[in-house]
Amino acid sequence: MRLLIKNCRWIITQDEKRTILRDKSIVVEDGLIREIVDKPYGSFDHVLNAEDKAAMPGLINTHTHLSMTLLRGYADDMKLKEWLETRIWPLEKRLTGEICHAGALLGCLEMVKTGTTCFLDMYFHTDQVAAAASKAGLRGFVSHALIDVLLGEPGRETRRLIQESYNRVKALNNPRIGVAVSPHSPYSCSEETLLTAKQMAVENNLILHTHLAETRGEQARFEVEKGVREVEYLDRIGFLCPNLVAAHAVWLTVNELKKMGEKG
Ligand SMILES: [Zn+2]
Known part of the structure; x- marks a missing residue:
């Protein structure tokens, strides 16, 4: 199952520097984050538009x-x-x-x-x-x-x-x-x-x-x-x-x- 969380305004990571990414998309495959990209490619089973939203860990x-x-x-x-x-x-x-x-x-x-x-x-x-x-x-x-x-x-x-x-x-x-x-x-x-x-x-x-x-x-x-x-x-x-x-x-x-x- 491929999920795309498209055009996130912010992605609040929990890396060592707590980096906040802007205007990127998250590709999820079978429940795992596969990559974070500027321009997504390929086909997806579900697409969520996150234009005005922040994506962050639960x-x-x-x-x-x-x-x-x-x-x-x-x-x-x-x-x-x-x-x-x-x-x-x-x-x-x-x-x-x-x-x-x-x-x-x-x-x-x-x-x-x-x-x-x-x-x-x-x-x-x-x-x-x-x-x-x-x-x-x-x-x-x-x-x-x-x-x-x-x-x-x-x-x-x-x-x-x-x-x-x-x-x-x-x-x-x-x-x-x-x-x-x-x-x-x-x-x-x-x-x-x-x-x-x-x-x-x-x-x-x-x-x-x-x-x-x-x-x-x-x-x-x-x-x-x-x-x-x-x-x-x-x-x-x-x-x-x-x-x-x-x-x-x-x-x-x-x-x-x-x-x-x-x-x-
Ligand atoms: Zn209590």
Whole structure:
């Protein structure tokens, strides 16, 4: 299959100099960019006119809860803690695979429309999220959100859920969809859950994903409860590692950012 993206006003490359090319055409053969030319030649199965457009690599969204697209606007005037504890978590206990699949498909559609081609998702019914992303032709990593109040026995249950999620997603046999490991956050997971998840991520070379320092209130409560800030706590228990992708990280100090950098 030959595709021509004709007369791009700009082509934003990601070479070492981040070169921006002007007024050129891109020839794609069987899903791969074959060449970038001034004047295209030969015949094409599809031609896209990009005269007033920029062509660029797909965007990557490093933190999604795709199925939650269905819940957008639900009690969105509440503070994060109350919203999660009184509205979202009780509702999420009743979610079905079918609902997660529908929500994830909607989320995928929004990504396709806005140029995002890869994502890192944390939610439930990961096989359904993976199936939706496969259908949409996207790349991504899916993971089961591990939250202590939803786990029966943190240690054993953590392992079981990670393994189950891994097996189900691998059964789809789509090399574009990978699995990640996601303890929800330092405030909603015990040390045991955090470390079991980290160990499994490192042993299997998977992305380790968590929320970190999302709101000032959450951070203050954590400090009162544990007597230490999140990054120092995570460092002390041995959670920080190169596999970690921390979502939000809004309220980190310069030193905490440095510490995270040192740990990879
Ligand atoms: Zn999140």
